[in-house]
Amino acid sequence: MGLEEPGFSAYIPLAYPSPTRFLEVLEALVPCTDFFEIGLPSQKPKYDGPTIRKAHIGALEALGEAEAGGRLLSFLETAARILRNSSVPYVLMTYYSDHRQRVTSLLEAAGNLGAGCVLFPDLLFDHYDHMQDYIEGSREAGMKPCFFASSRFPHRLLAELSRRDPLFIYMGLQPTTGVELPIGVARNLALARKLVGEAYLLAGFAVKRPQDAQGLVRAGASGVVVGTALLERLEKEGPSEMRELACRLRKAVKEASMA
Amino acid sequence: MAIPLKWYNISADLPRPLPPLVDPLDDGGSRIALLTRILPSRLIDEEYNLSRYIPIPPEVVASYHRIGRPTPLLRAESLERRLGVQGRVRIYYKYEGALPTGSHKINTALPQVHYARLDGAEEVATETGAGQWGLAVATAASIMGVRAKVFMTRSSYEKKRARRVLMESLGAQVVPSPSELTRAGRRALEKDTRHPGSLGLAITEAVEHVLSGDGRRYVAGSVLESVITHQTVIGQELLDQLPEEPDYMVACVGGGSNMAGFAYPAIGLRLRGEGFEKTRFIAAESTASPRLTRGEYRYDGLDSGLVLPLARMYTLGRNHVPPAIHAAGLRYHGAAPSLSLLRSLGLIEPIAYNQEEVFKAALLFARSEGIVPAPESAHAVKAAIDIASRSRGDTVVVFNLSGHGLMDFESYEVILRNTGGESLG
Secondary structure (H helix, E strand, O other), rough: OEEEEEOEEEHHHHHOHHHHHHHHHHHHHHHHHEEEEEOOOOOOOOOOOOOHHHHHHHHHHHHHHHHHHHHHHHHHHHHHHHHHHHHOOOOEEEHHHHHHHHHHHHHHHHHHHOOOOOEEOHHHHOOOHHHHHHHHHHHHOOOOEEEEEEEOOOOHHHHHHOOOOOOEEEEEEOOOOOOOOOOHHHHHHHHHHHHHOOOOEEEEEEOOHHHHHHHHHOOOOOEEEEOOHHHHHHHHHHHHHHHHHHHHHHHHHHHOOOO | OOOOEEOHHHHHHHHOOOOOOOOOOOOOOOHHHHHHOOHHHHHHHHHOOOOOOEEOOHHHHHHHOOOOOOEEEEEOHHHHHOEEEEEEEEEEEEEEEHOOOOOOHHHHHHHHHHHHOOOOOOEEEEOOOOOOOHHHHHHHHHHHEEEEEEEHHHHHHHOOOHHHHHHHHHHEEEEEEEEOOOOHHHHHHHHHOOOOOOOOHHHHHHHHHOOOOOOEOOOOOOOOOOHHOOOOHHHHHHHOOOOOOOOOOEEOOOHHHHHHHHHHHHHHHHOOOOOOOOOHHHHHHHHOOOOHHHHHHEEEEEOOOOOOOOOEEEEEEEEOOOOOOOOHHHHOEEHHHHHHHHHHOHHHHHHHOOHHHHHHHHHHHHHOOOEEEEHHHHHHHHHHHHHHHHHOOOOOEEEEOEEEEOOHHHHHHHHHHHHHOOOOO
16 A cells, blocks of 8 residues: 655544544545544543544444444444555554554454554554554554654664565654644654655644645655544534534645655 | 853763653643642743753843853862872862852752743742742842742751841741741641641642632742753863762762752763763752661652652652751652652762761861861761762862851851760861
8 A cells, every 4th residue: 555645644543522523524535635644532532632642532432432442443444445446555553552462363354344553653652662563563464564653763763664564654743632832743754754765654643734744745745644633623613614624724734845 | 261151961961851840640630731820930831951062041140141151160189188089089079168158059049030020920939948039039039029939847947047137138928837927838738737847848838829810830949851951050160170080979968959060061961971081970859758778669758748740859758857967958758850860870879967967067167178068068078078088089079069168167166066066077
């Protein structure tokens, strides 16, 4: 699986706001999305800000919390079928801490369902010694690995990750999703680009406006992912307004490379 | 020797990534989002900077000149003779006590107050234990024309009168913590009217004060990565000054800014394979708050009231209330995330000392070198003396004398009274 470059990705927690509406949202976003990042809802989404945390809780409640684990995967099958039919690629995002005991089976399931990779944002921070297992497990499941890096990250490791032939390296521009702090994100991204060479560099966290997304591509991002801004638009104004924002974001990303 | 023009950010060279600050997930809010109302904007940017080196603003470089940087590196020849190790062991110390506020703390007070002023703040607020940090903030605030409010742990407020008077002389308002001014303070006093205070609680009070009014910014004495990065002026100067590569580099640890500032530039060279391969990095802490030797490496609150985000660090628990030791600057429950990571990887070796043995070493150092060390810095003196005394072959030890003890005379008075001013060999 290859990713469109420059590319725009929409992040949505699986089964949010409800299983039925999630599928509607997915279909609404298909025309304006190069690839989806589907989040598996977590009880402890530790790198997520208030909006996405609330969405995770909402999704778990909608699925029936006690049996959410099993229902999530079966529901993912339905979502994956829709995505396969629409030919929009997708990747899964979930926390390694949630799946420590069953990482291999999760990777196998994701591979079977056509995911491009499984992104574990906490893998390198809290489970560093499992990196090699993750890479091998991903490849055995027919996927490439993908990695999450932050704005304080070892340079040598960033360069090394780029040599592991990842689907992408995700640069978390802000400390948490949806929360914008006064950080020189373009400076950090430009440096990350130098360190990762030609690797696909996906930028995300608190990207809200089309001009911001465009600026990130100009600073070196191969793609931009947006979650909180879309979920807030969905909550406040509905699916068509959310799609309208996604279309504008995608257009800005595409135009960045033409400027 | 020139003053460095850049700070060194060790995150770029760490063997593995630094676990980020996170929200506690205990409510629908975000402590991380609150940071924009708490910290100076530019400090936040430095907290999340990918660069290996961060340019020091010209105004801050100028203020470093003004306070007398670079500080000297001195050879402790009298101490070597006193220990009977001359000719075999060479002991050096970087003397941050030579700065006008008497400790290294001014190195980060100046940029942070400068950044607060850039945000239009009219007041900065902070915590202090022994008073070194509070005095540094009071000094920087007076130079830069903003007000300072300092929440001083109650045990120090009552015992460290000299620094309190100096802070007030510089125009700062000094408040004993826990205080009646904040909810966190009132809660602590309800539980214990004689609460001695802790740095974790004083931080909560200072942050609460900042959040309760406009035109205020909190300035942090340690622990935050941006703050400890400021202290790397010490270690960068040291690299230019050292006549030989040491076998040991030693510093005391409270929150970690002193150890980090002193050792990180050298550790960075080691991590990049550019030197210091044989050097051991020793962190000396107090047995009263032994976070590196006995703490757990896990996520915990930076402050006791959980107003700030969580950090993954060696911690004794954010509600740890240490005994009221003289080295009040070491009475913090955790250690900076990067220092904790390095400790977990074995690159930093911690050792804890009790107050009595530390003061014994402090007096020996004072009577050899003519400098009375701050009680906190005396932990590094003790470690350096131990290493030198035990050493069998040719050994080089360098430690950071992060502050003098001229304003800790109450502590020395107590110690001298208890020991009868005994000769220490």
